[in-house]
Amino acid sequence: MSSLGPDVYVLVFALAAAVAWVLTALLPLRALARPAEARIGRRRVGGLAVFAGLLVALLLATLVSSDLADLIDADRKETAGLLGAGLMILLVGLLDDLHEVNFKVKFTVQAAAAGLAFLVGYRIEDVSMPWGASFPLEWAAPVVTIFWLVFLSNAINLIDGKDGLAGGVAIIAALPLALIAHNVDRPLVAVEFVALAGACAGFLPLNLPTASRLLGDSGALLVGFLLAALAIEGSTGVTNSMFVSVPIVALGFPILDTVLSFTRRIIDLRHPFLRDLDHIQHRLEGTGLSDSGVLFALYGLCLLFAGAALTIHFVEAVVAEFLAFFAYFAAILLVIFGLGYARSMWQATAMESMRGVLAAAVGGRRPPKAGAKSR
Secondary structure, eight states: OOOOOHHHHHHHHHHHHHHHHHHHHHOOOGGGSOHHHHTTTOBOOHHHHHHHHHHHHHHHHHHHOHHHHHHHHHTHHHHHHHHHHHHHHHHHHHHHHHHOOOHHHHHHHHHHHHHHHHHHTOOOOEEEOGGGOEEEOGGGHHHHHHHHHHHHHHHHHHTTTSTTHHHHHHHHHHHHHHHHHHHTTOHHHHHHHHHHHHHHHHHGGGTSSSOSBOOHHHHHHHHHHHHHHHHHHHTBOTTSOEETHHHHHHTHHHHHHHHHHHHHHHHTTSOTTSOOSOSHHHHHHHTTOOHHHHHHHHHHHHHHHHHHHHHHHHOOOHHHHHHHHHHHHHHHHHHHHHTTHHHHHHTSGGGHHHHHHHHHHHHTOOOOOTTOOOO
16 A cells, blocks of 8 residues: 655645635635524634545645545545545534424435444444454444444534534544554554645634634535545444444544533433533633633643553553553543533433432331322
């Protein structure tokens, strides 16, 4: 397999950033804004800017690098399939940005795009766990792959509730995953990660607080889908087994926020897909942090997760890997307990009976049977 030098990665990043920045700044389409946003000059152009930045950067770079051209030609089916699936995600996201598509329709299109990605080769077929354990998924491979792609697409979309957050998080996750992909001899995946990071970097300046350009569902779903698909190939070694801990750790923040969101809604007897303002960024706002302070705090958390992922991959010492996992889980516990999620979930509606059982056990009494009269 052809290898790519640092100059190609730098070129692709710069081209993607330049194209995305120009489109982000110049796209004047009022149609890409809801009425309230149009009045204050905010446009939902992130999806178009990121997709065009990635695509144009790869095409232009092939004119300069014959090695990159050879890589894309050798994997043209996979590349075309990924871009086609990404285009499906982009289009349904654009439709949702303008008309708020029913979540069932969005999930159907996302599942179809994930199915296309699976068919062209983006598959989780074997999974390697930390410290050597691995197992084949066999019949469950398409189910797990589609779930991963749809889950992470929506995970990035869920954190896109704060200007500058989703784009910055994507950059912080994509670059270390690109380094890992290059290390496991997946140079095309690595350069695609770099192109995605570059496109997000070109979009980000106009998306920082207070943003004049928005990522929108089209951009957030697209970025999440591409991160998820590329992470499959970029975390797969020569044995064709996916080192699942690497992308899970690198993408720890959006994964954590999504798991918390669904869990707290379910135990509070609410629909898991209904939006609310109780995400991690909202709770950080409640501590008195400014918009910039929230971004810096969450960027810092993502940098910690990225460093842990790099340590897990590159450092073979068991002690170093243990410390990386310890830092990862310690950060998760700090979020859950420090921001009050543990307390609020314990006090949720669905936990009422468990609280009664625990209170009775501590008090030395049996909980009253259903229908029994109290005295």
